Amino acid sequence: MPTASAPAPQPGHPDTTGVEPVSTVAVIGFGTMGSGIAQVCAAAGLDVRVVEPSEAVIERDMAGIARQLGKAVDKGRLDADARDGTLARIAPATELEHAFDADLVIEAIPERLDLKLDLFRALDEGVGPHTVLATNTSALSVTEIAAATTRPERVCGLHWFNPAPVLPLVEVVRAERTDDATLARAYAFVRQVGKHPIVCRDTPGFVVNRILIPVLNDVVGLWDAGLASAQDIDDGCRFGLNWPIGPLALCDLIGLDVAVHAAEALHASTHEPRMAPPAAMVRMVKAGKLGRKSGEGFYDYAGS
Numbered sequence: 111m112p113t114a115s116a117p118a119p120q121p122g123h124p125d126t127t128g129v130e131p132v133s134t135v136a137v138i139g140f141g142t143m144g145s146g147i148a149q150v151c152a153a154a155g156l157d158v159r160v161v162e163p164s165e166a167v168i169e170r171d172m173a174g175i176a177r178q179l180g181k182a183v184d185k186g187r188l189d190a191d192a193r194d195g196t197l198a199r200i201a202p203a204t205e206l207e208h209a210f211d212a213d214l215v216i217e218a219i220p221e222r223l224d225l226k227l228d229l230f231r232a233l234d235e236g237v238g239p240h241t242v243l244a245t246n247t248s249a250l251s252v253t254e255i256a257a258a259t260t261r262p263e264r265v266c267g268l269h270w271f272n273p274a275p276v277l278p279l280v281e282v283v284r285a286e287r288t289d290d291a292t293l294a295r296a297y298a299f300v301r302q303v304g305k306h307p308i309v310c311r312d313t314p315g316f317v318v319n320r321i322l323i324p325v326l327n328d329v330v331g332l333w334d335a336g337l338a339s340a341q342d343i344d345d346g347c348r349f350g351l352n353w354p355i356g357p358l359a360l361c362d363l364i365g366l367d368v369a370v371h372a373a374e375a376l377h378a379s380t381h382e383p384r385m386a387p388p389a390a391m392v393r394m395v396k397a398g399k400l401g402r403k404s405g406e407g408f409y410d411y412a413g414s
């Protein structure tokens with residue numbers, strides 16, 4: 111009988127009763143996602159072992175986290191002790207062994223299957239039998255990555271959103287052989303660090319990108335056909351649909367190259383024409399118009 115303090119799990123969500131909290135998490139790959147994930151976990155009180163081969167990236171991303179936390183202190187949203195504690199809980203190193211005694215390992219290295227398979231093979235040899243291994247892949251098969259290990263039942267997807275410290279959602283992906291205990295531990299961990307988990311199967315794009323990519327493709331097609339200006343299309347969605355950001359501004363934020371890559375991956379795996387990257391976006395990428403990061407996309411950022 112569920113009690114007020116232990117509500118029945120949502121349909122399809124795991125029962126986390128009795129699941130041990132995670133105390134040490136390893137994040138493999140600093141970079142855009144790894145640094146955000148490490149920051150979230152450390153802020154939630156976990157010990158974080160970061161493995162990143164590049165010393166320069168370690169220096170850059172530790173400084174980036176310190177800067178972000180510093181801004182929160184300046185705005186009165188965080189006190190200086192909490193900032194210092196969060197920073198002190200993040201321990202970076204260049205060697206993979208650094209991750210081996212973690213309860214949970216989250217992989218956030220570049221989106222290349224060969225790299226991820228090599229990494230999961232090495233993790234499989236190094237970590238203890240109960241460690242949960244998670245991948246932050248956006249478009250690769252979690253099941254295929256899990257199959258590189260001798261423990262596919264202990265592998266799942268934990269798909270975070272960028273920027274991880276800001277966006278609440280994490281998709282918890284049950285791969286073909288993920289067992290109930292692993293899913294429950296990963297799900298409980300997402301809650302533990304203050305994020306909102308949704309559970310999904312290992313299908314291309316999971317839930318959010320499967321919805322988002324064809325919508326963005328369609329909007330770019332309409333813009334290319336001259337339906338309205340980028341600003342008017344975005345304002346239509348913001349003020350008529352209450353979206354916090356217009357779809358074309360979102361493409362610029364994601365990076366047009368990243369959006370094209372995501373569309374290509376979804377198209378290759380689903381064969382649905384609506385997933386194919388729109389010609390206009392492919393053209394813009396070829397011309398170096400990548401959105402905010404290149405200073406030009408659907409909007410001009412030269413002055414910002």
Ligand SMILES: NC(=O)c1ccc[n+]([C@@H]2O[C@H](COP(=O)([O-])OP(=O)(O)OC[C@H]3O[C@@H](n4cnc5c(N)ncnc54)[C@H](O)[C@@H]3O)[C@@H](O)[C@H]2O)c1
Binds near residue numbers: 140219247
């Ligand atoms: N950027 C996004 O918006 C976003 C959102 C959700 C998921 N993802 C996924 O997260 C993963 C990481 O993406 P990113 O944008 O953070 O990449 P990134 O290039 O910013 O960072 C990857 C980091 O991994 C390091 N690295 C490379 N090989 C390594 C290895 N063998 N061991 C340890 N570290 C290694 C690199 O030096 C780099 O610092 C990808 O699978 C991507 O699809 C990205």
